[in-house]
Amino acid sequence: MAREGIAHTGQLRRADEERREAKLKPQTTKRRQWEAGSRRREYGEGERVSQQANPRGTFLKIADSVRKQIEDDPTMTELPSLGEIMRDHKVSRGVALRAFGVLRQEGVAEPAPGERWRVVRSGVRVDRRPLDHQIADIITAEGLEVGEAFPSATALAERFGVSRPTVTKALEKLETAGVLAGGGQGRVRTVRAVPTREERS
Numbered sequence: 001m002a003r004e005g006i007a008h009t010g011q012l013r014r015a016d017e018e019r020r021e022a023k024l025k026p027q028t029t030k031r032r033q034w035e036a037g038s039r040r041r042e043y044g045e046g047e048r049v050s051q052q053a054n055p056r057g058t059f060l061k062i063a064d065s066v067r068k069q070i071e072d073d074p075t076m077t078e079l080p081s082l083g084e085i086m087r088d089h090k091v092s093r094g095v096a097l098r099a100f101g102v103l104r105q106e107g108v109a110e111p112a113p114g115e116r117w118r119v120v121r122s123g124v125r126v127d128r129r130p131l132d133h134q135i136a137d138i139i140t141a142e143g144l145e146v147g148e149a150f151p152s153a154t155a156l157a158e159r160f161g162v163s164r165p166t167v168t169k170a171l172e173k174l175e176t177a178g179v180l181a182g183g184g185q186g187r188v189r190t191v192r193a194v195p196t197r198e199e200r201s
Helices: 002-053 059-072 082-089 093-105 131-141 153-160 164-176
Strands: none
Touching (some): 059 082, 059 093
């Protein structure tokens, strides 16, 4: 009887221990999950931020990529737009500007007010006047008269080696200045006034 009592007591003690462990197990699991999540947030996300902030992983690599495009395409005269860089490389505007800044320091590109950044090539003379001034020169260079048709945006884009949106902005400036008329909705732009030397300089 004594041995049976001792055995029964032992069974009760083990059952109590199992019940305590069963109660503690969910709490322990939750605590471990919380600690693991904290470590991921502390180290994992921190590592991702560090990678994003790594210069070699962002603006320097973008600058390398754009420089290669320039080297591979001798006809390239302007850089991709900031929007295109942001979209293609999934970076912020600030990072894209830093990449352009690197190219400027290297003498590979330069900003153009109101236009895309221009490619600078060693030994090649570059007309640094605004594009609308260069386009306006066509009127006098080709002897166009008031009322005559002006080249299309597509033709001008090919002629100056720039994008069509860049040309369109320049043409809009000339329309605002009263040099050109028409344009838009398929209409042909025409010469409205012949710019004087002072207006072209």
